[in-house]
Amino acid sequence: MRINYAIIFISDMQRSLVFYRDVLELPLRFESPHWSEFATEGATLALHATNVVAAPSDDRSHEHPGSCRPGFSVPDLDAFHQRMIAAHVVCVQPPKPVFGARVAQYLDPDGLVLSVGEERQGR
Structure with a gap:
């Protein structure tokens, strides 16, 4: 089994599109005001705009349900x-x-932690 897609709930589609498309340089597959998709190698990354406001927290040392x-x-x-x-x-x-x-x-515009690893040689 492999991951097919990941959905990131975001507060501002335009700001997040700029970050994921222009800063991270992910190829944009589809764009709309409430749902956008990026075609990455092996999986789709989707952004979903939401009006739900999360409680502010500067504690990024633990994963919380729904993150x-x-x-x-x-x-x-x-x-x-x-x-x-x-x-x-x-x-x-x-x-x-x-x-x-x-x-x-790194942090995306909504404060979501992104892990970025280096491809291992010989894989």
């Missing part, structure tokens, strides 16, 4: 990290070894 943490893979994590810093994306964990892989974490 989502998409994981992405890039061939060169250092180059990706430099591009994110240049785009003023908040980095909550600079690239570091985690369970045999290098991983960094």
Whole structure:
């Protein structure tokens, strides 16, 4: 079994489209005011606009029910990290070894943590 899609609930479609399409450079498949999709390798990432306001929390150390943490893979994590810093994306964990892989974490415009790992050689 493999993941087919991930839905991220967002507060502002235009702001999130700019982040995922222009900053992360994911290929946009479909766009609408309430639902947009990106065609990533192996799975679809969907943005779903919602009027529900989550309770504010600066505690990102624990996963909460209803939260989502998409994981992405890039061939060169250092180059990706430099591009994110240049785009003023908040980095909550600079690239570091985690369970045999290098991983960094960033925040999207709604504060969702995105994990980005470096593709392992030979895979």
